[in-house]
Structures are given as structure tokens and as C-alpha cells.
Amino acid sequence: MFAAQYNPGNKDLTLKDDYPVPHPGPGQVLVKVAACGVCHSDVAFIDGSVLPYPLVLGHEISGYVVKSGDGVTQSFRADALYAVLAIHPSSQSVNGLPALFDSPGAAYDGGFAEYILVRPDQLVPVPAGVSPELAAVAADAGINAYKFVVHSAQIDGTRKRTVLVIGVGGLGHQAVQIAAHFGATVYACDPKPEARELALKLGAVEAFSPSELEIKVAEGFVVNVAMDFVSRKSTFEAAKAILRHNNLSFPADPRLIVKAGMTSETLEFTTFDTLTYNLTIVTPQYGSRLDLEAILELYAKGAVTPVVSSYPLREVNKVLNDLRNGDVMGRIVVIPGEF
Incomplete structure (x- = not known):
């Protein structure tokens, strides 16, 4: 063969x-x-x-x-x-x-x-109507995007959430769709203009370049969840910055950073970050069989189209x-x- x-x-x-x-x-x-x-x-x-x-x-x-x-x-x-x-x-x-x-x-x-x-x-x-190409994508990018959004970021339709997806790539562009499907207000950040355009087509209400996001954060822009599909130092710092600006009452739900990308870079945070700003940093792994079944169903319904x-x-x-x-x-x- x-x-x-x-x-x-x-x-x-x-x-x-x-x-x-x-x-x-x-x-x-x-x-x-x-x-x-x-x-x-x-x-x-x-x-x-x-x-x-x-x-x-x-x-x-x-x-x-x-x-x-x-x-x-x-x-x-x-x-x-x-x-x-x-x-x-x-x-x-x-x-x-x-x-x-x-x-x-x-x-x-x-x-x-x-x-x-x-x-x-x-x-x-694989459900009827899902092609071999989509079924293959479901087995890694799809299953993980679903798990990261629904379980790690807690975007499952049970509460109103605002989320920033950093990196509109193979997983990120599916995360935009999954989060929007479950009722979240979705924002996206990517250095590529074509990736930002794609995010808007797939359900994001706004899409920023990294420099535009920096300006927005300085102006007070906030979200509940930052999903970092890049996981470099620069994107981790951007995720922390956008969550620090939340005006928190006490007690409050944690502000979530989902580290959904994989690099060898060393990312730094302190307990001052996590305790003072009520940050929870989640580093999820591969999803379950139920997650794979769930994303395949979303593909079959046309709710998510990779x-x-x-x-x-x-x-x-x-x-x-x-x-x-x-x-x-x-x-x-x-x-x-x-x-």
C-alpha cells in the first residue's frame, strides 16, 4: 500500500x-x-x-x-x-x-x-450527510473544539457568555461556530485579515487584529472567557489583559482563560493574577467519545461547517x-x- x-x-x-x-x-x-x-x-x-x-x-x-x-x-x-x-x-x-x-x-x-x-x-x-473529509476533521479538531467550548469554557447554552477566540485556525474557526450555536456573543482576534473575515462569516460579531484588540482593551473592552488557540506569550498576555478589566462584584464567577493551543513557549502568571482578578486558567486535553458524537451531529445539522x-x-x-x-x-x- x-x-x-x-x-x-x-x-x-x-x-x-x-x-x-x-x-x-x-x-x-x-x-x-x-x-x-x-x-x-x-x-x-x-x-x-x-x-x-x-x-x-x-x-x-x-x-x-x-x-x-x-x-x-x-x-x-x-x-x-x-x-x-x-x-x-x-x-x-x-x-x-x-x-x-x-x-x-x-x-x-x-x-x-x-x-x-x-x-x-x-x-x-458517522451520521448521514457528513463527508469522509469532515468526519476526519471531527476526530481531532472537531472533538477538541467542542470540548474546549462546551466543557472547558462552559459555553453550553445554560447562561449568557461573551467569549474572545484568539486564533481563527483549524480549531478556532470551529470554536467560533460552536460558541455562537450555544448562544454566546463571540469576538475573534487574528493577525490575518482573511481569518478575521472568516470569523465574521461564521458568527463572530467583531474581529480584531492584535493591535486593534490592544486598543479595545485599553478602552475597557471585556469578555467572560478568552479562548487562546495560539498559546504564545503575546496571546496569553492579551487574554489576561482582557479579563483583568472586568468590574467584579464579590463573589463572582471566575473569568476563564482556556489554553487551547500547544507551543513550547513558557507562559507566566502569578497568584496575584489569579486571586486578585478571579482568573481560572484551564488547560484541557482530548475530548471523549460523547464529544466526538456531539460534534458529528452538529456537522450533520449544518450548525458547524468546518x-x-x-x-x-x-x-x-x-x-x-x-x-x-x-x-x-x-x-x-x-x-x-x-x-
Whole structure:
């Protein structure tokens, strides 16, 4: 089969036409990959040589079950599309890495290939009307955007919330839609004019550049929640600044900063920040099966529509370079086999 293999120390994935098709062992199923998202964490794995062993990357996967191993009692229709839950409840530390890495494209071969092995409990049925491309995006960007908004930021329709989404990228542009769907007043901040325009189209009432946001904050602009999908020093300081300006009565609900992005930068805060300004800083991880089911339903209803571009898997190195250079709007998926 065709696959794109990561090798530590190499910036490009190795494209192989003769990568062996895996055989499902006990408790495994063989999935024909329909689409696989390309994530910033894939770039981080490659550029930082995070994984010390070669394997096929790709953890944002949708596909069809073609074969089951011994002991698998579930039956699967050949034409039924599934999204793959990357991190399942029994995930554990592997190869000296945390349980978060017990996932396709990190602990074992992932979706930058024509076939992949997974466990049956990783498969989540995709509702009718949701394409393989959207189903793949749901498996990481979608599930996490949903969890971060609904559970971490507590935007679930039960109370009136104002939220600032910092970084209108693969997760952020979905967070804008999810928050608006649940009745929040949504603002957005991004240095790219096209990202700000997208945020307005997707439900934000205003969208600012970083310099415009600084001026707005100085004028007294406030929100209840700041969701930082960038997580650099500059965006963390902006999130703290916009929440400090809230005029608080006592006692009051905490002002939330949701750290939804991942970088290696050191971010600083003091107990003076958290206690005096009543800040709660939340650093969520991957969502649950219920979260994946929920975001797939929002896709099916048209309440959330991710911006997705598709490329052949053979162009995955170009896609990775586009991500490195910040030349991607929304999310990108790669399609194995014929395109």
C-alpha cells in the first residue's frame, strides 16, 4: 500500500508505494482510510523529532472497516463510515511517552496510509450527510473544539457568555461556530485579515487584529472567557489583559482563560493574577467519545461547517510545509489512493 512514513531527523516524510498492508490481530480491525487530517502536532512531531522511532503519522482519521481480527464480536457494514477516536479511555503510557501519545500516528502507524489498524471501541459511526473529509476533521479538531467550548469554557447554552477566540485556525474557526450555536456573543482576534473575515462569516460579531484588540482593551473592552488557540506569550498576555478589566462584584464567577493551543513557549502568571482578578486558567486535553458524537451531529445539522481543503496523500509534504509557513486556512485533509 502507499504510505507516508516519518523518520526521526528528516523534515520530509518518506513516500512509500510498498508499505506492507497490516493484518488485524486479536481485538483489532483493519480500516481503509477515507481521509486523514494534517495537524500542527504532526509538524511538531517532525520538526522536534519528538518520536524516536519511524512510523506513519496521521491521527485525524475516517474510514471503512474491511476486516476484523479474532475476538472482535461487533459487526460492521462495509459501506458504513466511521471516525476514529484517537485517544480511547484505556490509553496508557507507551514507549516512555504519556498516555496522550497512545494514539495512531504516535504510538503506532496512523492515517497517512491506505489502511490502518485500530480497536473496535475507537470507531464512532458517522451520521448521514457528513463527508469522509469532515468526519476526519471531527476526530481531532472537531472533538477538541467542542470540548474546549462546551466543557472547558462552559459555553453550553445554560447562561449568557461573551467569549474572545484568539486564533481563527483549524480549531478556532470551529470554536467560533460552536460558541455562537450555544448562544454566546463571540469576538475573534487574528493577525490575518482573511481569518478575521472568516470569523465574521461564521458568527463572530467583531474581529480584531492584535493591535486593534490592544486598543479595545485599553478602552475597557471585556469578555467572560478568552479562548487562546495560539498559546504564545503575546496571546496569553492579551487574554489576561482582557479579563483583568472586568468590574467584579464579590463573589463572582471566575473569568476563564482556556489554553487551547500547544507551543513550547513558557507562559507566566502569578497568584496575584489569579486571586486578585478571579482568573481560572484551564488547560484541557482530548475530548471523549460523547464529544466526538456531539460534534458529528452538529456537522450533520449544518450548525458547524468546518472549512476543509483536500489534497492527495502524495502531496502531504507540501501540506506540512504550508502549515509550517502559516499558509493554511481552516483544516486540510489528505486522501489516500485515487483522488
